[in-house]
Amino acid sequence: MLRAARVLLLLSVVSLVASAQNETIIDDTGAPFTLSGPPRRIVSLAPNVTEILFALGLDKEIVGVTRYCDHPEAAKRKEKIGGLIDPNLEMIKSLSPDLVIAFRGNPLRTVERLKKLGLPVFVLNIGNDLGSLFPLLEKIGRVTHREKEAAALASRLKDRLDAVRDRLSAVTAWPRVFLALHGTGLWTCGRESYLNDLIASCKARNVAGGISRNWLHYSLEQLVQDDPEVIIVLARSIPEFEKARDRFLKDARLRGVAAVRTGRVRFLDENVASRFGPRLADALEETARNIHPERFDKKP
Amino acid sequence: MTVTAKRRLLLAVLTILLAAGFLASMLTGPVRTTATDLLDLLTGRSSAFSTIFIDLRLSRVLLAFLVGAALSLSGAILQGYFQNPMADPFVVGASSGASFGAVVCIYFGIDVTVLGFSSQSVFAFAAGFGLVSFVYVLSRRKDLYRVETLLLTGIAAGAMASAMTSFLLFMKSDSFEQAVFWLLGSFALADWRQVGAIAPYVVLCLGAAQWFAKDMNLLVMGDETAQSLGCPVVRVRKIFLAVSTLLAALSVSASGIIGFVGLVVPHWVRILIGPDHRYLFAFSSLAGGVFLIYCDLLARTLLFPTELPIGVITAAVGAPFFIYLLNKRK
Numbered sequence: 001m002l003r004a005a006r007v008l009l010l011l012s013v014v015s016l017v018a019s020a021q022n023e024t025i026i027d028d029t030g031a032p033f034t035l036s037g038p039p040r041r042i043v044s045l046a047p048n049v050t051e052i053l054f055a056l057g058l059d060k061e062i063v064g065v066t067r068y069c070d071h072p073e074a075a076k077r078k079e080k081i082g083g084l085i086d087p088n089l090e091m092i093k094s095l096s097p098d099l100v101i102a103f104r105g106n107p108l109r110t111v112e113r114l115k116k117l118g119l120p121v122f123v124l125n126i127g128n129d130l131g132s133l134f135p136l137l138e139k140i141g142r143v144t145h146r147e148k149e150a151a152a153l154a155s156r157l158k159d160r161l162d163a164v165r166d167r168l169s170a171v172t173a174w175p176r177v178f179l180a181l182h183g184t185g186l187w188t189c190g191r192e193s194y195l196n197d198l199i200a201s202c203k204a205r206n207v208a209g210g211i212s213r214n215w216l217h218y219s220l221e222q223l224v225q226d227d228p229e230v231i232i233v234l235a236r237s238i239p240e241f242e243k244a245r246d247r248f249l250k251d252a253r254l255r256g257v258a259a260v261r262t263g264r265v266r267f268l269d270e271n272v273a274s275r276f277g278p279r280l281a282d283a284l285e286e287t288a289r290n291i292h293p294e295r296f297d298k299k300p
Numbered sequence: 301m302t303v304t305a306k307r308r309l310l311l312a313v314l315t316i317l318l319a320a321g322f323l324a325s326m327l328t329g330p331v332r333t334t335a336t337d338l339l340d341l342l343t344g345r346s347s348a349f350s351t352i353f354i355d356l357r358l359s360r361v362l363l364a365f366l367v368g369a370a371l372s373l374s375g376a377i378l379q380g381y382f383q384n385p386m387a388d389p390f391v392v393g394a395s396s397g398a399s400f401g402a403v404v405c406i407y408f409g410i411d412v413t414v415l416g417f418s419s420q421s422v423f424a425f426a427a428g429f430g431l432v433s434f435v436y437v438l439s440r441r442k443d444l445y446r447v448e449t450l451l452l453t454g455i456a457a458g459a460m461a462s463a464m465t466s467f468l469l470f471m472k473s474d475s476f477e478q479a480v481f482w483l484l485g486s487f488a489l490a491d492w493r494q495v496g497a498i499a500p501y502v503v504l505c506l507g508a509a510q511w512f513a514k515d516m517n518l519l520v521m522g523d524e525t526a527q528s529l530g531c532p533v534v535r536v537r538k539i540f541l542a543v544s545t546l547l548a549a550l551s552v553s554a555s556g557i558i559g560f561v562g563l564v565v566p567h568w569v570r571i572l573i574g575p576d577h578r579y580l581f582a583f584s585s586l587a588g589g590v591f592l593i594y595c596d597l598l599a600r601t602l603l604f605p606t607e608l609p610i611g612v613i614t615a616a617v618g619a620p621f622f623i624y625l626l627n628k629r630k
Binding site for chain 1: 329330331351352355356357411420486488489491605606607
């Protein structure tokens with residue numbers, strides 16, 4: 001299966017290299033997009049797109065990013081075009097980009113308005129599993145004419161995901177996991193979130209995984225009933241995580257919950273896990289290590 | 301000062317403010333431009349900033365003016381209609397209905413273009429109009445309807461529409477970012493199509509309001525008195541309600557919900573030039589347009605490069621005034 005995927009990827013790369021320029025491809029909103037020469041001025045409308053562009057070596061070509069684009073470090077020094085939902089049209093236009101990469105989360109109205117200004121906009125959708133990262137990389141590779149780099153990056157990431165899977169191959173008991181999003185209230189992710197797949201890839205069961213939602217507010221009562229063995233807290237920093245952890249550990253209503261009894265409340269860097277990009281491999285490794293530490297202590 | 305002199309003075313002040321606000325809006329933005337650049341474009345010497353001046357800034361400032369005029373005229377009509385200074389387009393449910401329509405459209409992913417309008421605009425308009433008609437029918441008894449009933453039914457129906465809007469947003473948290481626009485209002489995506497789509501209706505509505513302004517002056521004296529003075533009360537009331545709803549729904553469909561404009565601007569104008577609707581309507585439209593141009597300018601510049609939702613600005617200016625009014629009436 002994996003080998004087949006790799007061959008397919010290779011084939012698509014080869015066919016791309018062989019094909020002529022000015023080919024039209026379809027973006028994730030179903031709109032046609034004409035490929036011309038390699039873009040020289042790229043504006044990214046989402047932090048994960050920015051990360052992928054940097055990972056493909058497009059440091060010089062990126063001329064504009066959102067104010068949330070903080071990774072890698074060099075992204076912070078790029079011109080800011082506004083936020084995810086409020087990109088500034090005038091700012092984008094003034095950078096005269098020859099490629100604007102939008103992402104689900106940018107309002108469609110904004111995308112349409114940008115197209116009306118005559119800008120070439122390519123729109124990408126977020127996936128609901130880790131595997132969707134690969135077509136995403138491939139598409140960005142195509143529109144930026146970095147197919148080779150994209151294929152290499154994809155294969156590196158695949159190797160890392162496979163390595164985690166190999167380490168966990170002997171695991172038979174899937175622990176129950178509750179993923180808590182930062183902030184007050186019990187926000188978690190349901191089946192439609194790729195984080196649900198991230199937990200499943202760690203051979204664990206997301207207690208909210210039966211709910212077909214992306215994000216949702218969970219009830220304390222249900223959490224007690226579910227009795228998760230591990231609680232993973234998505235937080236922006238260690239102090240923020242510690243605050244959230246102490247809230248769980250000191251909550252008398254949760255004292256019967258396994259994760260609270262054993263103190264297995266773990267940190268997952270929100271910045272890493274919330275970007276649908278290359279660092280998801282980091283997030284997977286960290287989470288797998290937190291859920292199955294015994295598999296990582298010794299050599300496999 | 302006589303009323304005529306006051307009116308002349310106000311017209312002069314508003315015209316100057318309009319010109320200044322218009323120019324400031326044209327020259328303000330993330331891209332540094334000078335008056336010379338604008339002059340170069342106008343004289344055809346250089347078209348370097350043509351997209352920025354014409355497609356982005358001019359369409360935006362015109363849309364802000366039109367929406368401000370529409371909301372303010374709608375408010376002026378409703379305040380006369382209800383003889384209640386607290387009335388504005390929100391009260392009869394037009395705004396909440398319109399934003400509900402837009403969110404329904406987002407929720408079900410409906411995306412078609414009807415006669416050049418986006419489906420979100422069409423839904424906003426239809427739902428706004430539908431809700432007000434519903435309120436109107438509910439509060440009517442034998443061709444007569446009590447203003448209090450209409451007012452309260454409007455508030456209740458508006459609350460219902462807002463609740464359903466929140467419900468849909470909650471059910472589809474992914475679309476939240478799309479919906480923010482409808483709830484807080486913004487001119488960030490203004491374009492010429494929107495300007496062209498609402499301009500004729502705003503002009504038409506202003507014409508209709510002016511035409512019946514004398515009847516509104518009679519209505520203020522009470523329906524029975526107005527009737528005895530020869531005003532066809534029921535028909536005039538229907539027309540005014542339709543015109544004000546159309547104006548409110550148009551503005552919501554163009555720019556989302558922008559509060560307080562319809563409430564405070566007609567008040568200011570009434571304080572300055574008196575309650576004669578023959579002048580109140582026209583002056584409210586002009587003042588509302590000018591007011592929103594300045595609000596949009598603030599929204600764009602206060603936290604530059606981030607843009608504030610314009611509703612934040614209009615509420616910051618409008619709410620204290622509303623409280624002042626309430627206090628004064630005590």
